[in-house]
Amino acid sequence: MLDHGNQEKEKMIKKPDRAESFKPKCLLTDRQPAYTATGFIVPCCWVDNPWGMRDDFIKRFYDPKMHIDNNESVMEIMNSDLYNEWWDMLINRPEEAPDICKKYCGSKLEDKVTKHDTYISKKGNK
Ligand code: SF4
Numbered sequence: 578m579l580d581h582g583n584q585e586k587e588k589m590i591k592k593p594d595r596a597e598s599f600k601p602k603c604l605l606t607d608r609q610p611a612y613t614a615t616g617f618i619v620p621c622c623w624v625d626n627p628w629g630m631r632d633d634f635i636k637r638f639y640d641p642k643m644h645i646d647n648n649e650s651v652m653e654i655m656n657s658d659l660y661n662e663w664w665d666m667l668i669n670r671p672e673e674a675p676d677i678c679k680k681y682c683g684s685k686l687e688d689k690v691t692k693h694d695t696y697i698s699k700k701g702n703k
Pocket residue numbers: 600601602603604608620621622623624677678679681682
């Protein structure tokens with residue numbers, strides 16, 4: 578049985594409830610696009626991994642024509658047909674969203690999903 582201190586810690590690191598309906602955080606919050614180490618701009622860092630890259634839609638963000646070197650500016654990429662198609666899909670056909678998105682954004686908008694913020698104060702760890 579957990580003591581009170583451990584129960585508090587357990588509560589702090591509680592995993593998000595992924596059974597929530599799909600709420601794309603890149604669309605509905607200030608979650609920002611990610612600039613990858615390989616020179617691409619993807620809708621968020623959660624999709625920049627082998628699982629994300631296997632998805633037919635996300636794969637298109639890694640097309641050489643989307644590479645930062647092949648565009649005049651970040652805004653050119655953000656205003657591309659591909660990004661417009663992405664937002665249109667999330668707004669009008671969210672059921673078509675990649676599985677990886679349904680996993681990461683199948684939780685409450687305020688859930689941190691992959692990280693837990695810890696603030697240290699003079700009184701100790703809060
Ligand atoms: S996981 Fe997908 S839907 Fe969620 S914020 Fe990232 S790109 Fe958007």
